[in-house]
Amino acid sequence: MSLEILEEKEAIREVIDRFSNLECDVPAQQALFTKDAHIMVHMGGILAMDIHGSEEMRNQFEGFTKTVKASHHMNGQQVIEIEGSTATDTHYCRAALITEENGKTYITDNYIRYVDTLVKEEGTWKISIRDQYFVIVEKREMKA
Template structure:
Protein backbone atom coordinates (compact mmCIF):
# COMPACT_ATOMS: atom_id res chain seq x y z
CA UNK A 1 0.00 0.00 0.00
CA UNK A 2 1.40 3.39 -1.01
CA UNK A 3 1.45 6.48 1.18
CA UNK A 4 -1.19 8.22 -0.99
CA UNK A 5 -3.58 5.29 -0.54
CA UNK A 6 -3.04 5.35 3.22
CA UNK A 7 -3.69 9.11 3.27
CA UNK A 8 -6.86 8.61 1.20
CA UNK A 9 -8.11 5.86 3.51
CA UNK A 10 -7.62 8.10 6.54
CA UNK A 11 -9.33 11.02 4.80
CA UNK A 12 -12.30 8.88 3.78
CA UNK A 13 -12.70 7.43 7.28
CA UNK A 14 -12.59 10.96 8.72
CA UNK A 15 -15.18 12.11 6.14
CA UNK A 16 -17.62 9.35 7.08
CA UNK A 17 -17.10 10.01 10.79
CA UNK A 18 -17.52 13.77 10.33
CA UNK A 19 -20.86 13.24 8.56
CA UNK A 20 -22.03 11.25 11.60
CA UNK A 21 -20.68 13.73 14.15
CA UNK A 22 -22.39 16.65 12.40
CA UNK A 23 -25.66 14.68 12.33
CA UNK A 24 -25.30 14.08 16.07
CA UNK A 25 -24.83 17.82 16.58
CA UNK A 26 -27.77 18.51 14.25
CA UNK A 27 -25.50 20.77 12.20
CA UNK A 28 -27.09 19.71 8.94
CA UNK A 29 -25.84 22.74 7.02
CA UNK A 30 -22.22 21.76 7.67
CA UNK A 31 -23.09 18.08 7.17
CA UNK A 32 -24.44 18.51 3.64
CA UNK A 33 -21.32 20.44 2.60
CA UNK A 34 -19.55 17.06 2.83
CA UNK A 35 -21.64 15.89 -0.14
CA UNK A 36 -21.08 16.99 -3.74
CA UNK A 37 -23.33 19.82 -4.92
CA UNK A 38 -25.66 17.34 -6.66
CA UNK A 39 -25.02 14.49 -4.24
CA UNK A 40 -27.58 11.77 -3.71
CA UNK A 41 -28.83 10.38 -0.41
CA UNK A 42 -31.17 7.39 -0.38
CA UNK A 43 -32.45 5.42 2.59
CA UNK A 44 -34.14 2.03 2.66
CA UNK A 45 -35.88 0.23 5.52
CA UNK A 46 -35.76 -3.35 4.37
CA UNK A 47 -36.82 -3.25 0.72
CA UNK A 48 -38.84 -0.05 1.14
CA UNK A 49 -37.38 3.27 -0.02
CA UNK A 50 -38.09 5.83 2.69
CA UNK A 51 -35.98 8.74 1.43
CA UNK A 52 -34.50 9.78 -1.91
CA UNK A 53 -32.83 13.17 -2.11
CA UNK A 54 -30.67 14.95 -4.65
CA UNK A 55 -28.63 18.05 -3.93
CA UNK A 56 -27.45 19.79 -0.79
CA UNK A 57 -30.54 21.98 -0.43
CA UNK A 58 -32.96 19.03 -0.51
CA UNK A 59 -30.75 17.08 1.91
CA UNK A 60 -30.46 19.99 4.34
CA UNK A 61 -34.23 20.49 4.47
CA UNK A 62 -35.01 16.78 4.87
CA UNK A 63 -32.26 16.07 7.41
CA UNK A 64 -33.26 19.09 9.55
CA UNK A 65 -36.90 18.01 9.47
CA UNK A 66 -35.99 14.43 10.38
CA UNK A 67 -33.77 15.39 13.34
CA UNK A 68 -35.91 18.17 14.84
CA UNK A 69 -38.00 15.81 16.96
CA UNK A 70 -35.07 14.04 18.62
CA UNK A 71 -33.37 15.29 21.77
CA UNK A 72 -30.46 12.91 21.20
CA UNK A 73 -28.92 11.68 17.96
CA UNK A 74 -25.95 9.35 18.21
CA UNK A 75 -24.05 7.50 15.47
CA UNK A 76 -21.43 4.87 16.25
CA UNK A 77 -19.48 3.95 13.12
CA UNK A 78 -17.83 0.54 12.98
CA UNK A 79 -16.31 -1.52 10.23
CA UNK A 80 -15.45 0.22 7.00
CA UNK A 81 -14.30 -1.26 3.71
CA UNK A 82 -12.94 0.98 0.93
CA UNK A 83 -11.94 0.61 -2.70
CA UNK A 84 -9.98 3.56 -4.07
CA UNK A 85 -9.38 4.24 -7.76
CA UNK A 86 -7.64 7.57 -8.27
CA UNK A 87 -10.07 10.39 -7.52
CA UNK A 88 -13.02 8.04 -7.02
CA UNK A 89 -13.75 5.54 -4.27
CA UNK A 90 -16.50 3.35 -2.94
CA UNK A 91 -17.07 2.23 0.62
CA UNK A 92 -19.29 0.35 3.01
CA UNK A 93 -19.65 1.44 6.63
CA UNK A 94 -21.61 -0.24 9.41
CA UNK A 95 -23.29 2.13 11.85
CA UNK A 96 -25.41 1.91 14.98
CA UNK A 97 -27.76 4.89 15.12
CA UNK A 98 -29.52 5.82 18.36
CA UNK A 99 -32.37 8.34 18.37
CA UNK A 100 -34.11 9.52 21.53
CA UNK A 101 -37.31 11.55 21.39
CA UNK A 102 -40.87 11.83 22.59
CA UNK A 103 -43.53 9.66 20.93
CA UNK A 104 -47.11 9.56 22.24
CA UNK A 105 -46.04 11.33 25.47
CA UNK A 106 -43.35 8.70 26.10
CA UNK A 107 -39.59 9.05 25.87
CA UNK A 108 -38.53 6.50 23.26
CA UNK A 109 -35.06 5.26 22.32
CA UNK A 110 -34.77 3.85 18.81
CA UNK A 111 -31.67 1.86 17.86
CA UNK A 112 -31.09 1.25 14.15
CA UNK A 113 -28.58 -1.09 12.56
CA UNK A 114 -27.51 0.69 9.37
CA UNK A 115 -25.13 -0.10 6.57
CA UNK A 116 -24.07 2.78 4.33
CA UNK A 117 -22.88 2.23 0.77
CA UNK A 118 -20.98 5.33 -0.31
CA UNK A 119 -19.52 6.59 -3.56
CA UNK A 120 -16.86 9.26 -3.09
CA UNK A 121 -15.28 11.80 -5.45
CA UNK A 122 -12.19 13.90 -4.82
CA UNK A 123 -12.87 17.53 -5.76
CA UNK A 124 -10.29 20.29 -5.26
CA UNK A 125 -8.09 17.87 -3.28
CA UNK A 126 -10.90 17.01 -0.84
CA UNK A 127 -13.04 13.89 -0.68
CA UNK A 128 -16.81 14.37 -0.82
CA UNK A 129 -19.73 11.95 -0.86
CA UNK A 130 -21.33 11.76 -4.29
CA UNK A 131 -23.88 9.12 -3.30
CA UNK A 132 -24.89 7.52 -0.03
CA UNK A 133 -27.36 4.67 0.14
CA UNK A 134 -28.33 3.76 3.67
CA UNK A 135 -29.89 0.42 4.48
CA UNK A 136 -31.66 0.29 7.84
CA UNK A 137 -31.50 -3.46 8.42
CA UNK A 138 -33.09 -3.62 11.85
CA UNK A 139 -34.69 -1.38 14.43
CA UNK A 140 -35.40 -1.73 18.14
CA UNK A 141 -37.53 0.66 20.20
CA UNK A 142 -37.69 0.88 23.95
CA UNK A 143 -39.22 3.27 26.44
CA UNK A 144 -36.95 5.37 28.66
CA UNK A 145 -37.95 7.20 31.83
CA UNK A 146 -38.87 10.84 31.35
CA UNK A 147 -36.18 13.26 32.57
CA UNK A 148 -36.56 14.11 36.25
CA UNK A 149 -37.72 17.68 36.81
CA UNK A 150 -35.60 18.11 39.95
CA UNK A 151 -38.62 19.18 42.02
CA UNK A 152 -39.53 17.39 45.25
Template structure:
Protein backbone atom coordinates in the same frame (compact mmCIF):
# COMPACT_ATOMS: atom_id res chain seq x y z
CA UNK B 1 0.04 -0.41 -0.06
CA UNK B 2 1.36 3.05 -0.84
CA UNK B 3 1.48 5.96 1.53
CA UNK B 4 -1.04 7.82 -0.71
CA UNK B 5 -3.56 4.97 -0.47
CA UNK B 6 -3.20 4.92 3.32
CA UNK B 7 -3.72 8.70 3.43
CA UNK B 8 -6.81 8.41 1.21
CA UNK B 9 -8.25 5.66 3.41
CA UNK B 10 -7.70 7.86 6.45
CA UNK B 11 -9.36 10.84 4.71
CA UNK B 12 -12.39 8.72 3.76
CA UNK B 13 -12.70 7.35 7.30
CA UNK B 14 -12.53 10.92 8.62
CA UNK B 15 -15.31 11.83 6.18
CA UNK B 16 -17.73 9.24 7.52
CA UNK B 17 -16.73 9.95 11.13
CA UNK B 18 -17.28 13.69 10.58
CA UNK B 19 -20.73 12.87 9.18
CA UNK B 20 -21.52 11.10 12.46
CA UNK B 21 -20.05 13.81 14.73
CA UNK B 22 -21.79 16.68 12.97
CA UNK B 23 -25.09 14.81 12.66
CA UNK B 24 -25.08 13.96 16.36
CA UNK B 25 -24.59 17.68 17.13
CA UNK B 26 -27.35 18.61 14.63
CA UNK B 27 -24.93 20.80 12.66
CA UNK B 28 -26.86 20.16 9.48
CA UNK B 29 -25.33 22.98 7.40
CA UNK B 30 -21.87 21.57 8.17
CA UNK B 31 -23.04 18.03 7.35
CA UNK B 32 -24.07 19.30 3.90
CA UNK B 33 -20.48 20.42 3.26
CA UNK B 34 -19.52 16.71 3.26
CA UNK B 35 -21.61 16.07 0.12
CA UNK B 36 -21.34 17.08 -3.52
CA UNK B 37 -23.94 19.65 -4.65
CA UNK B 38 -25.59 16.96 -6.82
CA UNK B 39 -25.64 14.30 -4.09
CA UNK B 40 -28.05 11.38 -4.30
CA UNK B 41 -29.25 9.96 -0.97
CA UNK B 42 -31.54 6.94 -0.67
CA UNK B 43 -32.86 5.20 2.44
CA UNK B 44 -34.18 1.65 2.60
CA UNK B 45 -35.98 0.23 5.63
CA UNK B 46 -36.91 -3.42 5.60
CA UNK B 47 -35.86 -3.52 1.96
CA UNK B 48 -38.35 -0.79 1.00
CA UNK B 49 -37.27 2.56 -0.40
CA UNK B 50 -38.55 5.19 2.06
CA UNK B 51 -36.54 8.24 0.99
CA UNK B 52 -34.92 9.34 -2.25
CA UNK B 53 -33.41 12.83 -2.20
CA UNK B 54 -31.25 14.52 -4.82
CA UNK B 55 -29.27 17.71 -4.38
CA UNK B 56 -27.72 19.25 -1.31
CA UNK B 57 -30.50 21.85 -0.86
CA UNK B 58 -33.26 19.24 -0.81
CA UNK B 59 -31.24 17.03 1.49
CA UNK B 60 -30.64 19.89 3.91
CA UNK B 61 -34.40 20.52 4.15
CA UNK B 62 -35.05 16.84 4.84
CA UNK B 63 -32.26 16.57 7.41
CA UNK B 64 -33.42 19.73 9.23
CA UNK B 65 -36.99 18.43 9.31
CA UNK B 66 -35.85 15.09 10.72
CA UNK B 67 -33.49 16.68 13.26
CA UNK B 68 -36.31 18.88 14.58
CA UNK B 69 -38.14 15.70 15.68
CA UNK B 70 -35.15 14.14 17.45
CA UNK B 71 -34.06 15.12 20.96
CA UNK B 72 -30.76 13.23 20.93
CA UNK B 73 -28.64 11.39 18.39
CA UNK B 74 -25.78 9.02 19.21
CA UNK B 75 -23.80 7.38 16.41
CA UNK B 76 -21.12 4.72 16.58
CA UNK B 77 -19.26 3.85 13.37
CA UNK B 78 -17.87 0.37 12.78
CA UNK B 79 -16.23 -1.26 9.80
CA UNK B 80 -15.36 0.86 6.78
CA UNK B 81 -14.01 -0.72 3.60
CA UNK B 82 -13.08 1.34 0.55
CA UNK B 83 -12.00 0.75 -3.04
CA UNK B 84 -10.01 3.70 -4.37
CA UNK B 85 -9.65 4.43 -8.08
CA UNK B 86 -7.86 7.74 -8.58
CA UNK B 87 -10.19 10.64 -7.73
CA UNK B 88 -13.17 8.37 -7.03
CA UNK B 89 -13.83 5.65 -4.49
CA UNK B 90 -16.58 3.39 -3.26
CA UNK B 91 -17.12 2.37 0.31
CA UNK B 92 -19.21 0.28 2.66
CA UNK B 93 -19.58 1.28 6.28
CA UNK B 94 -21.60 -0.01 9.20
CA UNK B 95 -23.12 2.21 11.85
CA UNK B 96 -25.24 2.04 14.98
CA UNK B 97 -27.49 5.06 15.42
CA UNK B 98 -29.56 5.74 18.51
CA UNK B 99 -32.27 8.41 18.43
CA UNK B 100 -34.43 9.68 21.23
CA UNK B 101 -37.78 11.20 20.29
CA UNK B 102 -40.74 12.14 22.42
CA UNK B 103 -44.10 10.46 21.85
CA UNK B 104 -47.15 10.87 24.07
CA UNK B 105 -45.02 12.47 26.78
CA UNK B 106 -42.48 9.63 26.86
CA UNK B 107 -38.95 9.43 25.53
CA UNK B 108 -38.66 6.70 22.91
CA UNK B 109 -35.26 5.25 22.04
CA UNK B 110 -34.90 3.84 18.54
CA UNK B 111 -31.78 1.85 17.77
CA UNK B 112 -30.82 1.47 14.10
CA UNK B 113 -28.24 -0.88 12.57
CA UNK B 114 -27.28 0.67 9.25
CA UNK B 115 -25.14 -0.32 6.27
CA UNK B 116 -24.09 2.54 3.99
CA UNK B 117 -23.06 2.03 0.36
CA UNK B 118 -21.19 5.16 -0.69
CA UNK B 119 -19.57 6.69 -3.74
CA UNK B 120 -16.94 9.34 -3.04
CA UNK B 121 -15.22 11.93 -5.23
CA UNK B 122 -12.14 14.05 -4.67
CA UNK B 123 -13.09 17.67 -5.28
CA UNK B 124 -10.41 20.39 -4.98
CA UNK B 125 -8.35 18.20 -2.64
CA UNK B 126 -11.31 17.26 -0.41
CA UNK B 127 -13.18 13.94 -0.41
CA UNK B 128 -16.98 14.28 -0.60
CA UNK B 129 -19.89 11.85 -0.62
CA UNK B 130 -21.55 11.83 -4.06
CA UNK B 131 -24.02 8.98 -3.58
CA UNK B 132 -25.18 7.35 -0.35
CA UNK B 133 -27.57 4.44 0.03
CA UNK B 134 -28.56 3.72 3.63
CA UNK B 135 -29.88 0.26 4.43
CA UNK B 136 -31.57 0.27 7.84
CA UNK B 137 -31.23 -3.44 8.56
CA UNK B 138 -32.39 -3.69 12.16
CA UNK B 139 -34.72 -1.24 13.88
CA UNK B 140 -35.67 -1.56 17.54
CA UNK B 141 -37.73 0.92 19.58
CA UNK B 142 -38.60 1.10 23.25
CA UNK B 143 -39.73 3.59 25.85
CA UNK B 144 -37.04 4.87 28.20
Protein backbone atom coordinates in the same frame (compact mmCIF):
# COMPACT_ATOMS: atom_id res chain seq x y z
CA MET C 1 -0.28 -0.39 -0.18
CA SER C 2 1.36 2.98 -0.73
CA LEU C 3 1.53 5.79 1.79
CA GLU C 4 -0.53 7.94 -0.60
CA ILE C 5 -3.38 5.38 -0.65
CA LEU C 6 -3.27 5.11 3.15
CA GLU C 7 -3.49 8.91 3.43
CA GLU C 8 -6.46 9.00 1.04
CA LYS C 9 -8.24 6.26 2.99
CA GLU C 10 -7.69 8.18 6.23
CA ALA C 11 -9.13 11.33 4.62
CA ILE C 12 -12.21 9.33 3.57
CA ARG C 13 -12.58 7.87 7.09
CA GLU C 14 -12.48 11.44 8.38
CA VAL C 15 -15.45 12.40 6.17
CA ILE C 16 -17.48 9.37 7.27
CA ASP C 17 -16.69 9.80 10.96
CA ARG C 18 -17.22 13.57 10.84
CA PHE C 19 -20.73 13.01 9.47
CA SER C 20 -21.48 10.80 12.50
CA ASN C 21 -19.74 13.08 15.00
CA LEU C 22 -21.84 16.01 13.83
CA GLU C 23 -24.84 13.96 15.01
CA CYS C 24 -27.86 16.11 14.04
CA ASP C 25 -26.07 19.24 12.82
CA VAL C 26 -27.53 18.92 9.33
CA PRO C 27 -26.08 22.17 7.87
CA ALA C 28 -22.56 21.03 8.85
CA GLN C 29 -23.25 17.53 7.50
CA GLN C 30 -24.46 19.06 4.23
CA ALA C 31 -20.95 20.42 3.59
CA LEU C 32 -19.65 16.83 3.42
CA PHE C 33 -21.76 16.12 0.30
CA THR C 34 -21.45 17.29 -3.28
CA LYS C 35 -24.09 19.81 -4.34
CA ASP C 36 -25.63 17.23 -6.69
CA ALA C 37 -25.49 14.37 -4.16
CA HIS C 38 -27.92 11.48 -4.46
CA ILE C 39 -29.07 9.90 -1.18
CA MET C 40 -31.25 6.82 -1.01
CA VAL C 41 -32.62 5.64 2.34
CA HIS C 42 -34.01 2.12 2.56
CA MET C 43 -36.24 1.10 5.47
CA GLY C 44 -37.29 -2.52 5.77
CA GLY C 45 -36.11 -3.21 2.24
CA ILE C 46 -38.22 -0.38 0.79
CA LEU C 47 -36.85 2.86 -0.65
CA ALA C 48 -38.22 5.40 1.84
CA MET C 49 -36.33 8.50 0.67
CA ASP C 50 -34.82 9.32 -2.72
CA ILE C 51 -33.07 12.64 -2.29
CA HIS C 52 -31.44 14.63 -5.09
CA GLY C 53 -29.06 17.44 -4.17
CA SER C 54 -27.58 18.64 -0.91
CA GLU C 55 -30.29 21.29 -0.45
CA GLU C 56 -33.05 18.69 -0.61
CA MET C 57 -30.96 16.53 1.75
CA ARG C 58 -30.79 19.38 4.24
CA ASN C 59 -34.57 19.94 4.08
CA GLN C 60 -35.39 16.23 4.46
CA PHE C 61 -32.85 15.56 7.23
CA GLU C 62 -33.78 18.69 9.21
CA GLY C 63 -37.42 17.60 9.10
CA PHE C 64 -36.47 14.11 10.28
CA THR C 65 -34.16 15.28 13.08
CA LYS C 66 -36.35 18.01 14.58
CA THR C 67 -37.69 15.65 17.29
CA VAL C 68 -34.22 14.27 18.13
CA LYS C 69 -33.04 15.40 21.56
CA ALA C 70 -29.79 13.39 21.64
CA SER C 71 -27.96 10.93 19.43
CA HIS C 72 -24.96 8.66 19.41
CA HIS C 73 -23.31 7.09 16.37
CA MET C 74 -20.71 4.33 16.26
CA ASN C 75 -19.09 3.39 12.93
CA GLY C 76 -17.20 0.20 12.12
CA GLN C 77 -16.44 -2.59 9.67
CA GLN C 78 -15.30 -0.15 7.02
CA VAL C 79 -13.95 -1.11 3.59
CA ILE C 80 -12.65 1.61 1.27
CA GLU C 81 -11.67 1.14 -2.37
CA ILE C 82 -10.09 3.99 -4.32
CA GLU C 83 -9.81 4.39 -8.07
CA GLY C 84 -8.33 7.74 -9.03
CA SER C 85 -10.51 10.57 -7.73
CA THR C 86 -13.45 8.27 -6.95
CA ALA C 87 -13.83 5.97 -3.95
CA THR C 88 -16.38 3.57 -2.55
CA ASP C 89 -16.87 3.16 1.17
CA THR C 90 -18.98 0.47 2.78
CA HIS C 91 -19.40 0.69 6.53
CA TYR C 92 -21.81 -0.12 9.30
CA CYS C 93 -23.18 2.25 11.91
CA ARG C 94 -25.20 1.89 15.06
CA ALA C 95 -27.12 5.10 15.64
CA ALA C 96 -29.13 5.58 18.81
CA LEU C 97 -31.63 8.44 18.81
CA ILE C 98 -33.57 9.90 21.74
CA THR C 99 -36.79 11.55 20.60
CA GLU C 100 -39.77 13.16 22.26
CA GLU C 101 -43.18 12.56 20.74
CA ASN C 102 -46.57 13.34 22.25
CA GLY C 103 -45.06 13.88 25.71
CA LYS C 104 -43.21 10.55 25.70
CA THR C 105 -39.50 9.88 25.34
CA TYR C 106 -38.28 7.12 23.02
CA ILE C 107 -34.97 5.56 22.17
CA THR C 108 -34.51 4.14 18.70
CA ASP C 109 -31.59 1.85 17.92
CA ASN C 110 -30.75 1.88 14.23
CA TYR C 111 -28.35 -0.60 12.68
CA ILE C 112 -27.36 0.83 9.31
CA ARG C 113 -25.23 -0.24 6.35
CA TYR C 114 -23.92 2.61 4.23
CA VAL C 115 -22.59 2.24 0.71
CA ASP C 116 -21.06 5.56 -0.31
CA THR C 117 -19.42 6.83 -3.45
CA LEU C 118 -17.06 9.71 -2.79
CA VAL C 119 -15.36 12.05 -5.22
CA LYS C 120 -12.39 14.29 -4.69
CA GLU C 121 -13.30 17.93 -5.37
CA GLU C 122 -10.55 20.52 -5.15
CA GLY C 123 -8.47 18.22 -2.93
CA THR C 124 -11.34 17.28 -0.58
CA TRP C 125 -13.31 14.03 -0.48
CA LYS C 126 -17.09 14.50 -0.56
CA ILE C 127 -19.96 12.04 -0.62
CA SER C 128 -21.68 12.06 -4.01
CA ILE C 129 -23.90 8.98 -3.62
CA ARG C 130 -25.12 7.51 -0.35
CA ASP C 131 -27.13 4.30 -0.33
CA GLN C 132 -28.29 3.85 3.25
CA TYR C 133 -29.91 0.64 4.48
CA PHE C 134 -31.63 0.47 7.86
CA VAL C 135 -31.07 -3.22 8.57
CA ILE C 136 -32.57 -3.28 12.08
CA VAL C 137 -34.67 -0.59 13.76
CA GLU C 138 -35.84 -1.02 17.33
CA LYS C 139 -37.90 1.72 18.99
CA ARG C 140 -38.96 1.62 22.61
CA GLU C 141 -40.35 4.02 25.17
CA MET C 142 -37.93 5.13 27.84
CA LYS C 143 -39.24 4.95 31.38
CA ALA C 144 -38.26 7.59 33.90
